[in-house]
Amino acid sequence: MFELPLEEIRPTSATSLPPVSQPISLFPTIIAFPEVNPESPLSLIASLTPFKHTTTVYNELLPIFDTQASFQDHFTPTLKVPVKLPAPTTNLDASGRCEEPETLSVPLIDWFTKYFPSQSPLYYLKDFHYTPHLPIITPPLFASMDVLNPFLRAANMGDYDFLYHGPANSTTPIHTDVLFSHSYSYNVTGIKEWTFYDTIPSDSTTASDSTTGTRQITTTQHPGEVMFVPSGLAHSVVNQTAAISLNRNWITPSVLPRTLATLLTEVAAVDEEIEKWGMVLDAAEREEMLRGCCGLNVGMFFAMTLMAIQQRYPTITDPATAQDFATLVDVLGAVKDEAARICSLLTNGRAALAQADVYIDITEKLRS
Ligand SMILES: O=C(O)CCC(=O)C(=O)O
Numbered sequence: 001m002f003e004l005p006l007e008e009i010r011p012t013s014a015t016s017l018p019p020v021s022q023p024i025s026l027f028p029t030i031i032a033f034p035e036v037n038p039e040s041p042l043s044l045i046a047s048l049t050p051f052k053h054t055t056t057v058y059n060e061l062l063p064i065f066d067t068q069a070s071f072q073d074h075f076t077p078t079l080k081v082p083v084k085l086p087a088p089t090t091n092l093d094a095s096g097r098c099e100e101p102e103t104l105s106v107p108l109i110d111w112f113t114k115y116f117p118s119q120s121p122l123y124y125l126k127d128f129h130y131t132p133h134l135p136i137i138t139p140p141l142f143a144s145m146d147v148l149n150p151f152l153r154a155a156n157m158g159d160y161d162f163l164y165h166g167p168a169n170s171t172t173p174i175h176t177d178v179l180f181s182h183s184y185s186y187n188v189t190g191i192k193e194w195t196f197y198d199t200i201p202s203d204s205t206t207a208s209d210s211t212t213g214t215r216q217i218t219t220t221q222h223p224g225e226v227m228f229v230p231s232g233l234a235h236s237v238v239n240q241t242a243a244i245s246l247n248r249n250w251i252t253p254s255v256l257p258r259t260l261a262t263l264l265t266e267v268a269a270v271d272e273e274i275e276k277w278g279m280v281l282d283a284a285e286r287e288e289m290l291r292g293c294c295g296l297n298v299g300m301f302f303a304m305t306l307m308a309i310q311q312r313y314p315t316i317t318d319p320a321t322a323q324d325f326a327t328l329v330d331v332l333g334a335v336k337d338e339a340a341r342i343c344s345l346l347t348n349g350r351a352a353l354a355q356a357d358v359y360i361d362i363t364e365k366l367r368s
Helices: 041-048 055-065 068-074 108-115 148-154 207-211 253-276 283-294 298-315 319-345 349-367
Strands: 080-084 103-107 124-129 161-166 171-175 182-189 192-197 216-221 225-229 234-239 243-250
Touching: 055 068, 055 182, 068 108, 080 108, 103 108, 124 171, 148 243, 148 298, 192 225, 216 225, 253 283, 253 298, 253 319, 283 298, 283 319, 298 319, 298 349, 319 349
Parallel strands: none
Antiparallel strands: 080 103, 080 124, 124 161, 161 243, 171 234, 182 225, 182 243, 192 216, 192 234
């Protein structure tokens, strides 16, 4: 077991703050959740050089992934894993998402015996939720201000921790990460070549077309190194040798307004689709559809933001928290009307909306 990554945020000087009722449970009772450029971020070039993570993590993971046999032995052979076919094109939509490749759900044993050795097509095991099967991994410090994974774990809705295993020459085409998240890739074995792009091309059909006219940076990641990908930065990856990596997506308060904008675009698209097909969906079904499309829905987003606010409230007099807190409260205000539409689906929905008003009010007073 690895050391637990995050220090709990404890109140420092809460005495001058107005009291807010205790954090409340918002976990959904009705919704059956399925199992489960901007401003050129390339200017963050200094952060893009891969760096070494703690050797403890590497030393603990390597015995598991050192050989195919040790990898195979660590997992149940019948465990179903997601295996992707190569992407049909590298087209990106307006929000920088690539066309999703077909995904097969195959027993792990078949991955090793049939799919991984295939030369044509080249398959890629991607987005495999490894959390229940591997020790807890200490995230690099820069991932610790996450609002996404702590919420998902507390709500028993999984997380954004994934394992990737690709043969030599397998690729991930140009894309930006889901929901404007940041991500890191922790390379356990193999060598990856990463390319970062200055702008998001949206109307191209091949990797080379798609990058015409954009500034690019290419860098190589070796075993034991972490690659940080800032929110919104378009990137692509080629595995120069067979490679295994552990990846995480996370969302910090400063990118949350863009995550909300993405979610609201998705809400509009889902509503348009529902209307186009003449479907009659109740609020719970619409929420389920949203979660299927982008991994979050309005209720989850509202509950996640409120939880982040509750956790930071005792320390808002600390300047390091104040800005994040204000951003979180603004985002909560911006999603409140949408959340009010589905609040009957959430345990304590009404009380949560009332609590949101209290936080909005406090923040307004602090600003004035
Ligand atoms: O390793 C890969 O193939 C892709 C990783 C990636 O794109 C990411 O972590 O965002």
